[in-house]
Amino acid sequence: MAFEAAVSDGTLRLKASGFTLTPSNVCFPVTAPGGGPTKWYQGYRQADGSWTGSVDLGAEFGAYGEYSAQAYATYAGECLPRASATFSISKELGDDERRLTLKATVSADQKTATVEASGGRLGASSAVRFPVWSDVGGQDDMIWYSASYSLVDGIWRATIPISSHKSPGSYNVHMYGTVFGEPVWSSTTFTIDEPSASVSIESQNEELGTFAVAVRDVSSASGVSKVQVPLWSAADQSDIRWYDATRQSDGSWRALVNIRDHKYSISTQRTYSAHVYLTAGNEVTALVGATSVGMQYKGSSGYGIMGVSNVDASQMSAFFSSKSKKYPADAYSGKGAGTIEQFCTILCEEAAVEGVRAEVVFAQAMKETGYLQFGGDVKAEQCNFAGIGATGNGVPGNSFADVRTGLRAQVQHLKAYASTEELVQVCVDPRFGYVKRGCAPTVESLGGKWATSQYYGVELVALIGEMMKTAPA
Structure with a gap:
C-alpha cells in the first residue's frame, strides 16, 4: 500500500491507498517532534478506495521539527499498523522572514493586552492567529485569537481580554500564520501584575x-x-x-x-x-x-436585649435601603421622620436612653412591619412598630401620636421583658404593666412570650446578624 504525508498551508494532509484487503476503518496517529504527544485522527473513505485525513498542525501541536505519522487499518475488529511516514516543519524564522516582529502591549489598567504581528512576508492575504495562555495551570486557559489586518499600517492585531484568562503573572503568546502557503511562527510574552x-x-x-x-x-x-x-x-x-x-x-x-x-x-x-x-x-x-x-466567646449564651448598641443609625438606614423597600414618607413626614435616616436616628436615641440595644429594636420593627410596608391589622399611620396590642382577627392594636412616641413605647416594652430596672422616661407603653418584668433577657427568649412562635427571637437574631455583616463606613 501507499502512504503520503504532505504539509500545505500549515495543514497536514494524509492519504493511505492501495490496500490489498478493504479495511473497515482507517485511523492516523500523528506524533509531535521529540516523541510526543501522539494524537489519533479519523480517516475518511474516498470513492477510489483510498482513505484521507487532515490535521491543523498549528492548532493541534504548534511545534517545529520532525513529525511521524502512521496509518492503522481495521480488519475483522482488529486495528493493525500498515504504513508510516515522517515530515518536518521548518523553524520559526527563515532567511526571508528576519524582519518579522511580534509584540504584546498591556493597557494601563491591565484589563487588556494588544498583540501585534508585522514585517517579514505577512500580508493581507495571510491568516494569522495568536494562541494565548498564562503560566498558571499550564495551558488550561489557552484561547486562540484571530487577528485582524490593518491596511493602514500593515499590522495584524488582536485584543486579549484578561478577564477571559483570570490569572496574574506571565502570559505566553504564539503567532501562527501562513505566508505563500508556508507556516510562519513566532512567540513573545507579557506580564499581568498580581494584586x-x-x-x-x-x-x-x-x-x-x-x-x-x-x-x-x-x-x-x-x-x-x-x-x-x-x-x-x-x-x-x-x-x-x-x-x-x-x-x-x-x-x-x-x-x-x-x-x-x-x-x-x-x-x-x-x-x-x-x-x-x-x-x-x-x-x-x-x-x-x-x-x-x-x-473566646465571653458573652451570654444568648443575644442580650439590654446593652450598648452594636449598630448605628447609618448602618440601619443602609440595611433598609439594601432591601429595596420604599420608605413611607407620606405617612411619617408629618410625624417627625420624613426619611429612613431620621427614623433610624430617633430609634437609636430612644434605645440609648433606656439602655436597650438599638439593633434589637430595629430588627423587631422591620420584622413586625415587613420593613415598614405593614399590610396587616396595624396601619402605618398608627406609628406602632412592634404590634403592641394587636392580637389578630382585625384588632389593630395601639396608636401613637408620632414616630418618636411609637418607638419609645416599643423600647419600653422590650425593657419590660428584658430588665427589672425602672424606666428613665415617663411610660408611654400602654401594656407595660402586663409584662412579667425580666422574663426574657435575651432576644432568643422572646419566642413564645412576645409572640406565640417559639422561633420569633431566633429569627430576630438572624436578622441582626445579617445587618451586622456590613461594618460602618
Missing part, C-alpha cells in the same frame, strides 16, 4: 464574639471588583464560611465576623484562620494575605 494588600485583625471583642478582618494598602491597576474572606476554626474546615468584605470610605475593605457563626468556646480560646482573596477589575483573583486570631 496585593495588607491584612490584619481589628475591632476584637470577646464579649460580643466579633472581630473584623481589615484589608488595607490595596494595589491593583484595574481596581477592585470584590474582596472575599473564607474563615474557619475547625481543623477540617467544616465550619468554613465565606464573607464578602465591604469597601470603606478610606478605600480599605472590611469583613465583620461573629464567631458564633462558626465553632466557638465559652471556656477556652479557639484559633480563627482567614484567607483574603481579592478579585481585580480584570477578574484576576489572587490570595493577597492570611491571618489568624485567638478568640
